[in-house]
Amino acid sequence: MSFSDHFPVLVVLIPLLAAPLASLFTKGRAAWALALAATWASFLISCLLLKQVLTTGTVRYYMGGWKPPWGIEYRVDVLGGFVLLIVTAIAALVLTFGRRSIKSDLPEGRRSIFYAAFLLCFTGLAGMTITGDAFNVFVFLEISSLSSYALISMGRDRRALNAAFQYLIMGSIGATFILIGIGFLYMMTGTLNMDDLAQRLPAVSDTNTIRAGFAFLTVGFGLKLALFPLHLWLPNAYAYAPSAVSAFLAATATKVAIYSLLRFLLGIFGFGFALGAMPFDMILIGLGLAAILSASLVAVFQKNVKRMLAYSSVAQVGYIALGIGLASQTGLSAAVLHLFNHAMMKGALFMALGAIAFRIGSSRIENLAGLGKRMPFTMAAIAIAGLSLIGIPGTAGFVSKWFLVLGTLEQGLWPLAALILFGSFLALIYVGRILEAAYFGTPKDGIEAREAPIGMLIPIWILVIANIYFGLHTDFSYGLAERAVADLLPAARATVDAAEVMP
Amino acid sequence: MYNYWLAVFLMMAGFYVVIAQGNLVKKIIGLGMFQTSVFILYVSMGKVEGGSAPIVTEGVEVYSNPVPHVLMLTAIVVGVATTAVGLSLAVRINEAYGSVEEDDIQELDDELDKIQESGL
Amino acid sequence: MLLTCLAITALVAIRRNDLFAVVMLFGIYSFLTAVLFMNLHAVDVAFTEAAVGAGISTVLMLSTLRLTKRYEAARRRNPILPLLVVGVTGAALVYGMLDAPRFGDPMAPVHQHMAPRFVQESPTEVGVPNMVTSVLASYRGYDTLGEVMVIFTAGLAVLLLLGIREGQNHRLGRLAIGDTLVLRVVVKVLIAFIMLYALYVQFHGDFGAGGGFQAGVIFATAFVIYDLIFGEADARRVMPTHWLGRLAAMGIFLYAGTGVASMFLGHAFLDYSALGHDPVHGQHLGILLIELGVGITVFAVILTIFHAFSGMRRPDQVS
Structure with a gap:
């Protein structure tokens, strides 16, 4: 085997080995440097890996040299490679951003362990993304979950502890449901490999056991991805976690959970069973809509901007669920595209907010007053990423919403399209509140603010520019999303050409 | 089949403790019971009539299925890891709030929210 | 008999509000589970469950009780919603079990697909008697x-x-x-x-x-x-x-x-x-x-x- 054959395992193995090494350092700065190197290396390899997948098709790697179904397989297709790219890129950028922010959030004695936990969280998410084995998903899910509970609990406010505990309970219930679901599938097919499951399921799919397994898996992943009404853990967890952790988790954790759900729904159960024969697509649309409307409405009234953005994340998950529920090539592509775009927006927003918290020690809206002048670059970043969140033309957010609306109109569901636009209107209000305070509010006394350090601004602006770039050039992002979905929906491949409408 | 029904019953019992109890420590204990009952479900799947333990022994033809056993060894470790993290969170919450009752903690949080709303 | 003991332990654990007793019951519960695993010929799992569930977990729970409180506060909660959720979950589990292969059935898919290679070939392929x-x-x-x-x-x-x-x-x-x-x-x-x-x-x-x-x-x-x-x-x-x-x-x-x-x-x-x-x-x-x-x-x-x-x-x- 040549070096490039090992790419799939290296993406996960590098942070996996860097984590214990980082935990041994006494100096937080050294641990940070190691973590940074590891995440960037992972990111580079995932770029090469995606290129490999795009040229030669799905890449497979047999752990221990055992062929599936006996051994565990890593399996990178277009969708997996795409999500892996998102996860590794965000991890690398957040760590680049994070050193000073984490320094102000944690005492020196805990920083190197913190970086080790961060790396483990990243390892878990990356492993979940490209594994081809259902049980291996559970194992890596737990690596990422356990470390994220610890990371969230490191927030300065004591409410971070409570938020982490609530997340631990909900997350563990979710993971146990997933375990039960996998158990039911295994019981009826005798296999754990995803492709093998997909092949063997049709013969037994008309049984109660498989239907129950489907229910447990969707509820389990629904908890992890904060699908309305299973989202209650998310707002506090993101609001009280250290800034760098909020940025990383908001941009990746729910995304990977959505991706895993998609993988199970379409890659294992198959389109016909998951979205065709069951009323599940209608349920997804309903829950998605409820999430968009209720969470956006709650976001409007939040005074803590971090909490506001957390509720907005619940709403964005709603958009993605709605796209999946449309069960069409366009709808699913829009959902996958929104996964990518939302990671960029929320990554930028939470990091910029972290930069503000670093300077003024607060993320409450009244303390943002006048920051437009004092921290011009940070606020401009929030403004642009915020516009993308609303879906203003010229930003990435517009593209995914455009295709989502297109997907609803394709099926003649114009009331849905109207409600999606209403959701954007709500986003306009809450983003507007931030910008109003920042640009038109009078600065409060006693709050000193300078522009954020350059080391923080660079990663923020990389994501901001990406938001604009992918708003104007959709070939890469939408093209990939479309290909990824076409892989999952072999029957829909024919309609890809017909749906190629660019804004 | 009794094993399966028992596993179902124990899962419900454990799950009930997790969501209905207000005491954080008891919630974690319930979570442990919930997870343990899933182990019973899996291990029962591995049972083969007349089979013995999956270790090669002379004169034995039928063995139990080793795969569920392996999966559950991993799951047991995941379970104890979750328990350890959950309990240490409970200890820290007790330090910070002086209570491990969910209702008390919620009350304290709500009070803090109110103070912050009324102006910093 | 064993199964009944397990069920009773679980029920008593739900009702007691002396957490020390609950932890002890959890230990017993884990231990009974380990015995059950022995009966099912899952020796490795039984060993681990006894060491971890009845051992480590119980010790950690006791340490936590030392650091927090022994008695749980009187219940003020409305149990209807949790009961409903548990009821629905239980119904889904029972529903799923109705089509499950018979307990111990050697023809169940679990034993027919991956397992035969592990059982028959692993002792020569990997060379270790414990599959x-x-x-x-x-x-x-x-x-x-x-x-x-x-x-x-x-x-x-x-x-x-x-x-x-x-x-x-x-x-x-x-x-x-x-x-x-x-x-x-x-x-x-x-x-x-x-x-x-x-x-x-x-x-x-x-x-x-x-x-x-x-x-x-x-x-x-x-x-x-x-x-x-x-x-x-x-x-x-x-x-x-x-x-x-x-x-x-x-x-x-x-x-x-x-x-x-x-x-x-x-x-x-x-x-x-x-x-x-x-x-x-x-x-x-x-x-x-x-x-x-x-x-x-x-x-x-x-x-x-x-x-x-x-x-x-x-x-x-x-x-």
Whole structure:
């Protein structure tokens, strides 16, 4: 085997080995440097890996040299490679951003362990993304979950502890449901490999056991991805976690959970069973809509901007669920595209907010007053990423919403399209509140603010520019999303050409 | 089949403790019971009539299925890891709030929210 | 009979609000589960459940009770919604079970698809009589690496949350239980035996129940006993905290390093066949090394977690 054959395992193995090494350092700065190197290396390899997948098709790697179904397989297709790219890129950028922010959030004695936990969280998410084995998903899910509970609990406010505990309970219930679901599938097919499951399921799919397994898996992943009404853990967890952790988790954790759900729904159960024969697509649309409307409405009234953005994340998950529920090539592509775009927006927003918290020690809206002048670059970043969140033309957010609306109109569901636009209107209000305070509010006394350090601004602006770039050039992002979905929906491949409408 | 029904019953019992109890420590204990009952479900799947333990022994033809056993060894470790993290969170919450009752903690949080709303 | 006992234990545990009793019931529950696993011929799982569920988890729960409160507050909650959720979940479980293959049916898909190769060929292919070990360490060795990472993550999480605090109560030479010569001697001998047993479990895992994980737990138990009898400070002098961190990392490096070595030899990650002059020999060597890695990491992490809990003061005892 040549070096490039090992790419799939290296993406996960590098942070996996860097984590214990980082935990041994006494100096937080050294641990940070190691973590940074590891995440960037992972990111580079995932770029090469995606290129490999795009040229030669799905890449497979047999752990221990055992062929599936006996051994565990890593399996990178277009969708997996795409999500892996998102996860590794965000991890690398957040760590680049994070050193000073984490320094102000944690005492020196805990920083190197913190970086080790961060790396483990990243390892878990990356492993979940490209594994081809259902049980291996559970194992890596737990690596990422356990470390994220610890990371969230490191927030300065004591409410971070409570938020982490609530997340631990909900997350563990979710993971146990997933375990039960996998158990039911295994019981009826005798296999754990995803492709093998997909092949063997049709013969037994008309049984109660498989239907129950489907229910447990969707509820389990629904908890992890904060699908309305299973989202209650998310707002506090993101609001009280250290800034760098909020940025990383908001941009990746729910995304990977959505991706895993998609993988199970379409890659294992198959389109016909998951979205065709069951009323599940209608349920997804309903829950998605409820999430968009209720969470956006709650976001409007939040005074803590971090909490506001957390509720907005619940709403964005709603958009993605709605796209999946449309069960069409366009709808699913829009959902996958929104996964990518939302990671960029929320990554930028939470990091910029972290930069503000670093300077003024607060993320409450009244303390943002006048920051437009004092921290011009940070606020401009929030403004642009915020516009993308609303879906203003010229930003990435517009593209995914455009295709989502297109997907609803394709099926003649114009009331849905109207409600999606209403959701954007709500986003306009809450983003507007931030910008109003920042640009038109009078600065409060006693709050000193300078522009954020350059080391923080660079990663923020990389994501901001990406938001604009992918708003104007959709070939890469939408093209990939479309290909990824076409892989999952072999029957829909024919309609890809017909749906190629660019804004 | 009794094993399966028992596993179902124990899962419900454990799950009930997790969501209905207000005491954080008891919630974690319930979570442990919930997870343990899933182990019973899996291990029962591995049972083969007349089979013995999956270790090669002379004169034995039928063995139990080793795969569920392996999966559950991993799951047991995941379970104890979750328990350890959950309990240490409970200890820290007790330090910070002086209570491990969910209702008390919620009350304290709500009070803090109110103070912050009324102006910093 | 056993099944009824389990059900009763669970029900009583729900109703009691003396948490000490609940923890004890949890221990019993785990132990009964372990017995049930023995009956189902899952010896490795039974061993682990007894060591972890009835052992480690119960000890951690007791430590938590020491740091928090023994009695649960009177219930003020409305149980209707939780009962509804549990009812729906239970209904889904029962619904799913209706079409499940009969218990113990040798024709069930679980036994027909993957398992035959593990049962029939693994003893020659991997060369280890204990099929659980060969599946765990070789076929699904990557899951086991994940498992080691999970326990390592838990160790880091506990360290982040609790830290290792050393208080004045832990002066050198202070005895935790009593200064009885007989006790000290007996315990020292006992510890020697426990360690010997742990080593046996570690290296005998290929042939019988056991392996790195169980050995690590038992080894950690020996140190916990040393802690209890000779005082924590003494115990920490024998095994300093910073060494535990290094050991935990070392175990992972040993495990993953074995995998990386096979990569350098031109095979896939964790393909031990590359390590020896013939595949079976390589498998043997690989399994030995990774089991050792598991044992070391598990030992270090469990002991670290124990230290973290025992180093904490109750909030009302902090001056």
